Amino acid sequence: MDFKLSGRTALVFGGSRGLGKAIAEEFKAEGVRVVIVARDPTRVARVAAELGVEGFSGDVSKPGAGRTLVEQATELLGQSLDILVTNTGGPAPGAFAATTATTWQSGFDNLWMSFVDSIQTVLPAMRQNRWGRILAVTSVAAREPQPGLVISNSLRAGLLGLVNTISREVARDGITINALLPGYTNTDRMAELGVDDAVMGPKIPAGRLGDPKEFAALAAFLASERASYITGQAIAVDGGFLNSI
């Protein structure tokens, strides 16, 4: 299937490891001009060189970063962005009783404001070009709360409402926006949470954690011309983990 992505431009937040890196790699293979952003400058530079893409360091959770990082990527590419992937590190785990106001606020800045600021910044050019793809990496926790992830469970559910709301405002401009819900996928984040195949495999119908490439395949499709009539959706890549329909 020809995704007709060759020559398109993309910015992938959190693109130096895990799901973001897999998406950047998949886009590159489809001929997209990709920029990745993550905090660790050494790793960003190494991964950008490895993948043959552009990259620079930045922290999406800082106030206003969503806007400045989009502007920096646009300048680097010398052209406006066709595809934006909002993605960042997972918020601090914990139970409700143990979660302080400061932790809630940093979770909000990280998961929400980076999303709001970056999308507001890319939309004018996408509208002018009458083409755009916005992919929001969230979590299966947005649909079914997961144990010990109070911030993720709460804030990500709200983001699905925002994704659907934006989709209605921009659909006539040729812009689609969808949420991608990773299930348990083999990345550093899972290692940090102490999750591996032995722990989670038996609880997943597929019997194993996902591979980041399996997740990135959905991102490439949703970014493509072929997905032009799919918008406002929340789509899981989870080996059958979610029970909801």
Ligand SMILES: NC(=O)c1ccc[n+]([C@@H]2O[C@H](COP(=O)([O-])OP(=O)(O)OC[C@H]3O[C@@H](n4cnc5c(N)ncnc54)[C@H](OP(=O)(O)O)[C@@H]3O)[C@@H](O)[C@H]2O)c1
């Ligand atoms: N893997 C899973 O099974 C799974 C399941 C459900 C949801 N998710 C969610 O999906 C997202 C990506 O997960 P992942 O597994 O790919 O995580 P990961 O392996 O920890 O990778 C996170 C990436 O984001 C970058 N990053 C982290 N914080 C950032 C920040 N403030 N600003 C800019 N870049 C930042 C990291 O690089 P630096 O550290 O250098 O910044 C890295 O490139 C997370 O929000 C995670 O909670 C993952």
